[in-house]
Amino acid sequence: MDAESFERLEKGSEQDLRGLYQLYFQPFIRFIRQTFRCTSERAMDIYPEAFSILYFNIKKGKLKPPLKSTIQTYINSTGWHLYHRRYLDKYQRDKMPMDQLEDRFDVKEMADTALLQQDQAVQVKRMLDTIGEPCKTMLMEIYFSETTYKDLSLQMNIPEVTLRKRKFDCLARMRRLFDEFKLDL
């Protein structure tokens, strides 16, 4: 069943995705509520993110079969890490160490990366706002919407060669902001 779900997550339609989203929902809410003694609302707030992280890791080929655990356990554990990091203070975190989570696989790295990328997303958005248009739209189209150079050159009505050159110029401007933003690499 999990192999089939994995395939549906990897290649499935939006309807498949919706079905899986519903399938793992209730056990996830129950798991988070029981573990953290929190409200359903808070657990429901975490769920889309935990599901998205797993989905992107499968889509990008970072998570491949054979899985070391069930997909439900992956989602639950990802949610555990998100909740642990986001809602607990240091005292609470110490009282609820990682070893309480009976992972049979290393989901921590996946959650850590996702949380780090969220912080980086905030900074990249700031940088894009700083460099402004037309770089902002161009970089968002290329790296966020994954629009091909061909489509984008038609959309912007500029040759692909020029588009690429402008992209590299924009990236260079972004890199120059690292010092100004005092970003840790």
Place this chain on the structure above:
Amino acid sequence: MQEENQIERIEAWYTGTLTPDEKAVFEEELASSQVLRELTEKHKYLLDGFEGMKVQAFAEKLRQSQAANPVPAKTRSLWATVAIAASVIVLFGIIYFVNQPFGTQRMASEYYAAPLAETQRTDTPGKDSFFQTGMLAFARKDWDEAISAFSQIEATDPDYPRGLYFEAHAHVAGNNYTKALTLFDNPVFRNSPLQQQAEWNSTLMMMFLQYPKEEISEALLRIENNPNHFYRSKASEVLRKLTTE
């Protein structure tokens, strides 16, 4: 131009599209060139940031869809609607005659039965040794050892669902009903030979944990409403007791 080429190599490295040879060369250069290292770190930061945005945007889309169509979105037949309406009436009755605080716990102890350890399989050598170790420990009532062994069975092992089921019972023996409930709720049991046992035991765990009576009754009604459920009569009995006690 040099920098542009490097950016393209970094992106290919980041997305895993370099050949093994190209990857080895790139990583060798990365180790020796401070300039390339700095360029890679910065560009990777930007690419990670865009990845973060994608995940956030997708999660936000799901969140909005969840708000618009609360999960689980169920389509109900007329029969189901009538059954639910009838259940609601029963449910109100149950809530009205609600038991004293420890009533459901006591009832759960009455109905809970641990399975017998399957030690007859322990002469099978080889791949299912964690299963065997777990079963022997389960038979000895060494719950910690049983949990430790069962939890090491790989998800791909055919014995995984059975090990998980016994692991849950070992948690019950150690009074860790929360963990047991999580395990009984595992989707691996769906459409498996252990589905009905897992459903029944999951309901008992909710009773041990003194879940709200409404939730317990809903779970019992789900079992009662399944004419082929092995635990149907027991669920009816518990429901009756909940209403009459």
